Amino acid sequence: MTERSTLDDLTSGTLHVEINRNATVTLYPFSDFFKGFDQVEAVRSTFGEKTEVVLKNLKVEFFSFRFGYMGVSDVDGHILISTHHLKSSDFKILYLDVVHELVHVRQFMEGKQLFNSEFEYVDSPIEVEAYRHAVKEAKRIGMSEKEIIEYLKVEWVDPESHKRLVEACGLKIE
Numbered sequence: 101m102t103e104r105s106t107l108d109d110l111t112s113g114t115l116h117v118e119i120n121r122n123a124t125v126t127l128y129p130f131s132d133f134f135k136g137f138d139q140v141e142a143v144r145s146t147f148g149e150k151t152e153v154v155l156k157n158l159k160v161e162f163f164s165f166r167f168g169y170m171g172v173s174d175v176d177g178h179i180l181i182s183t184h185h186l187k188s189s190d191f192k193i194l195y196l197d198v199v200h201e202l203v204h205v206r207q208f209m210e211g212k213q214l215f216n217s218e219f220e221y222v223d224s225p226i227e228v229e230a231y232r233h234a235v236k237e238a239k240r241i242g243m244s245e246k247e248i249i250e251y252l253k254v255e256w257v258d259p260e261s262h263k264r265l266v267e268a269c270g271l272k273i274e
């Protein structure tokens with residue numbers, strides 16, 4: 101049954117609009133877009149022997165906002181990705197973002213609370229764990245400290261918080 105809402109009662113019947121509140125989200129298999137991640141050690145160390153099963157069942161949702169990059173749903177643990185980011189960002193950045201988000205997928209599976217207003221973004225233990233893991237992989241694939249520090253410059257994070265995140269990941273701004 102479709103639930104419909106109207107504003108009639110709020111406007112004495114002068115405004116005739118309806119809102120169908122039952123929108124469905126389109127989810128795609130992660131493996132349709134991201135291949136070979138089950139062979140990556142940084143991913144295998146996240147999920148262990150469950151790696152294949154987790155990635156096989158993982159779903160992605162795309163959104164078209166230019167703002168924002170990737171995230172994980174705290175409702176069912178699927179990944180959300182900006183189509184703009186997917187199309188335009190440097191390959192290494194996308195790769196590291198996936199490595200980062202997969203840590204959140206595991207945290208969700210463990211029942212951890214992904215969003216916690218108690219902490220600022222860069223201080224959240226959830227984020228620090230994911231960033232540390234991505235930074236370790238960034239070093240392994242040969243990115244310089246300078247590049248990595250640049251990678252940690254998230255647009256909604258101010259310079260002071262960026263410095264804290266860099267230090268939490270064991271790096272230092274010269």
Ligand SMILES: [Zn+2]
Pocket residue numbers: 200201204226227230
């Ligand atoms: Zn994160």
